[in-house]
Amino acid sequence: MTSPSAVPPGGTVSDYYSSLGPLLQMAWDDNFHFGYWDGPSDTRSVREATDRFTDLLVERLRVGPGDRVLDVGCGIGKPAMRLASATGAHVLGITISELQVKQATESARLAELSDRVAFQYADAMAMPFDDAAFHAVLAFESINHMDRPTALREMARVLRPGGRVVLTDVTPPSDGSYRPEHDPAVVTSLTRLEDWPGLVGDAGLVLDELTDVTENTKDTAHRMIDGILRCRREFEARHGVSVQEVLNTAKSALPTVASAGCAIVVAHKP
Numbered sequence: 001m002t003s004p005s006a007v008p009p010g011g012t013v014s015d016y017y018s019s020l021g022p023l024l025q026m027a028w029d030d031n032f033h034f035g036y037w038d039g040p041s042d043t044r045s046v047r048e049a050t051d052r053f054t055d056l057l058v059e060r061l062r063v064g065p066g067d068r069v070l071d072v073g074c075g076i077g078k079p080a081m082r083l084a085s086a087t088g089a090h091v092l093g094i095t096i097s098e099l100q101v102k103q104a105t106e107s108a109r110l111a112e113l114s115d116r117v118a119f120q121y122a123d124a125m126a127m128p129f130d131d132a133a134f135h136a137v138l139a140f141e142s143i144n145h146m147d148r149p150t151a152l153r154e155m156a157r158v159l160r161p162g163g164r165v166v167l168t169d170v171t172p173p174s175d176g177s178y179r180p181e182h183d184p185a186v187v188t189s190l191t192r193l194e195d196w197p198g199l200v201g202d203a204g205l206v207l208d209e210l211t212d213v214t215e216n217t218k219d220t221a222h223r224m225i226d227g228i229l230r231c232r233r234e235f236e237a238r239h240g241v242s243v244q245e246v247l248n249t250a251k252s253a254l255p256t257v258a259s260a261g262c263a264i265v266v267a268h269k270p
């Protein structure tokens with residue numbers, strides 16, 4: 001477990017996760033993404049619901065043993081390890097945070113998956129990989145931190161013909177309250193669900209699925225708040241930093257995510 005550091009003014013995505021990551025791990029899970037529940041009668045825990053969401057994306061990748069999958073914005077590696085275990089594929093996770101590379105690499109070593117799962121620092125908007133290097137690309141709740149057209153073009157470039165891109169995006173609250181010009185966040189931006197067919201087509205990909213899963217992910221916000229309240233004392237004792245301080249430094253992204261929706265996008269390279 002690492003200790004949080006403050007996000008400097010104008011801080012980067014990497015600063016944001018250095019600050020919020022340790023709190024997310026304690027209050028939520030090592031999966032840094034939304035949970036997926038079938039409805040009010042679904043009693044899955046946060047761990048189960050976040051793994052479930054991973055499984056729903058993994059099945060859409062359609063990969064198997066020997067395939068090479070790129071996990072764009074891999075967090076601390078939990079989805080990549082689950083993907084490799086479930087499919088037998090080789091997975092390379094990239095993130096813009098050196099700290100996450102370190103944590104994810106250590107987790108893969110402990111899980112004895114280092115022969116098939118690796119992590120490296122790389123910017124998804126300028127990837128250091130050859131064209132057509134991967135059979136499939138996963139981007140789980142990471143493209144909201146990127147310039148979408150640039151990131152999608154890069155994903156299309158490194159993908160083999162016939163390969164699939166499977167991603168989730170955070171969508172604006174349906175009440176129209178999201179105002180990009182009022183959001184000082186440098187770390188996240190939202191786009192409407194209706195923009196996705198155009199984004200995919202402009203990147204040279206063919207859209208296979210666009211599903212609004214907001215009804216399934218909407219419990220994420222209140223469960224995360226519950227988690228933060230539950231671990232508050234333990235977090236502050238362990239890290240010597242107040243939870244409020246962490247939330248203040250991360251607040252550029254939190255108000256939007258708290259009432260945001262979620263979409264699954266699947267596309268392939270012709």
Ligand SMILES: C[S@@+](CC[C@H](N)C(=O)[O-])C[C@H]1O[C@@H](n2cnc3c(N)ncnc32)[C@H](O)[C@@H]1O
Pocket residue numbers: 013014017030031032033072073074075076077078079094095096097100122123124125139140141142145146
């Ligand atoms: C919400 S987390 C999701 C992590 C992981 N996919 C998961 O589901 O647990 C967003 C991730 O995107 C990464 N990220 C954001 N911008 C990036 C960029 N330009 N290049 C590579 N990774 C980036 C962050 O470092 C972080 O790992």
